[in-house]
Amino acid sequence: MKSAKTLLNYSKKLEKRINKILKKSSDRYNVEDYHRLRTEIKKLNALFDLLQFFSEHFKREKYFKPAKKIFMRAGKVRELQLEEASLKEYVSFSFEHYLRDIQKKVKKEETDFHAVITKKRKALLKKNFKEIIPFLEAVPPKKVTAYFEKKRKDISDIIQKKPLQPLQVHELRKRLKIDFYNKQSCRLRGSQLEEENSFQELLGKWHDSRTMNDLREKSIIHEEIDPTELNQLIEIRDEISASSRKLLKEINALLDSNTLFG
Numbered sequence: 001m002k003s004a005k006t007l008l009n010y011s012k013k014l015e016k017r018i019n020k021i022l023k024k025s026s027d028r029y030n031v032e033d034y035h036r037l038r039t040e041i042k043k044l045n046a047l048f049d050l051l052q053f054f055s056e057h058f059k060r061e062k063y064f065k066p067a068k069k070i071f072m073r074a075g076k077v078r079e080l081q082l083e084e085a086s087l088k089e090y091v092s093f094s095f096e097h098y099l100r101d102i103q104k105k106v107k108k109e110e111t112d113f114h115a116v117i118t119k120k121r122k123a124l125l126k127k128n129f130k131e132i133i134p135f136l137e138a139v140p141p142k143k144v145t146a147y148f149e150k151k152r153k154d155i156s157d158i159i160q161k162k163p164l165q166p167l168q169v170h171e172l173r174k175r176l177k178i179d180f181y182n183k184q185s186c187r188l189r190g191s192q193l194e195e196e197n198s199f200q201e202l203l204g205k206w207h208d209s210r211t212m213n214d215l216r217e218k219s220i221i222h223e224e225i226d227p228t229e230l231n232q233l234i235e236i237r238d239e240i241s242a243s244s245r246k247l248l249k250e251i252n253a254l255l256d257s258n259t260l261f262g
Contacts (some may be wrong), residue, residue, distance in 0.1 A: 003186060005140040007047070010185045013137055014043055015129045022070075022122055026114040028237040031085075032136050034113075039212045041071040048180035050187050051135045066124045077188040080106045082208060082236045093232045098225060139174050144186060151179040166210065197255065206247040209240050 021037045044067055052060045084102045087095050158164070158172045180196055216237045217227065223231065 003139045004137045005143050006187055007050075007139055007185060008133065008136045011129065011132065013043075014040060014047070015126075018044070018067075018125070019122075022125075026110070029110070029114075031081050033079065036073045038071055038078060041067050041074075042177060043181045043185070044259070046178040047185055049178050050147060050182050050185070051132065053150065054139055054143065055135055058132075063128045063132060066121045069116050069121070070113075073109070073116050074108070075228070076109040077113050078213060079211055080109060083212055086104050086212050087236070090236060091234075093236070095229050095232065098219075098229045098233065103162065127171055137206060148179070148183070148188075152174070155179060159255055162255050164248075164255070166248065167205065169203065169248065169251060173207060174202070176200055176203070202247065202251060202254070203223065206244060206251060209244040209247065213237055213240050213244065 006238075018037065018040045020034055021040070024033065045064060048058070048064055051058045064228045080102055084099060087093075087099060141208065155172065158168055158175065161168055164172065176196065177200070180193070180200060180228050183193055216233055220230065220233060220237065
């Protein structure tokens with residue numbers, strides 16, 4: 001495998017996809033844009049993890065800094081969008097006031113997000129993509145396997161602690177993302193990759209349920225909410241908490257029975 005050339009092409013496509021979203025005017029952004037942008041930045045973070053493995057001179061934090069700020073702000077928008085969408089699924093309940101508050105928060109977070117998409121930050125992103133080219137070109141093909149063996153060990157180290165608790169599942173999810181995205185960047189294929197992707201979907205459902213309930217818990221504790229809506233929110237919170245616990249059991253059961261990460 002011509003790792004350097006493959007990764008260089010991957011980096012160029014990644015830059016193009018990120019820039020395509022960032023070039024949009026604020027009034028043209030849709031719900032999926034925030035999700036897609038965060039996904040592309042996660043792939044960039046994974047690529048930097050790989051480059052850091054091969055070069056002690058690679059300044060990962062420096063190169064990721066402008067993208068990280070965008071990622072964090074987009075995440076604020078994304079969380080509220082998910083909360084709004086999830087509540088709308090409960091058609092038998094009414095959250096008129098609470099949903100109106102969420103929509104106001106979305107508008108504010110969208111404004112804050114677009115405020116960080118400055119010409120200076122976009123120029124710095126472009127500069128960073130150019131500066132990482134020598135590191136991409138220097139990736140030694142014969143040592144790529146060593147990188148993935150190290151990632152597999154990092155993943156196995158967490159799994160050995162099963163049954164996993166929520167914080168450990170969060171860490172497992174992050175490590176699996178990096179491993180999966182970099183296998184894609186190096187054009188690795190196979191049934192194992194498909195199984196890993198399927199497992200990540202389960203982790204994603206669990207993560208979303210935890211995120212939604214964290215947001216609702218903060219609202220229940222700190223905000224003034226219509227009493228009727230508050231009771232409904234508590235009911236939904238308890239229901240999703242039960243679902244989250246069930247998903248955690250399912251995750252641990254799969255880790256017990258599956259040899260994918262052995």
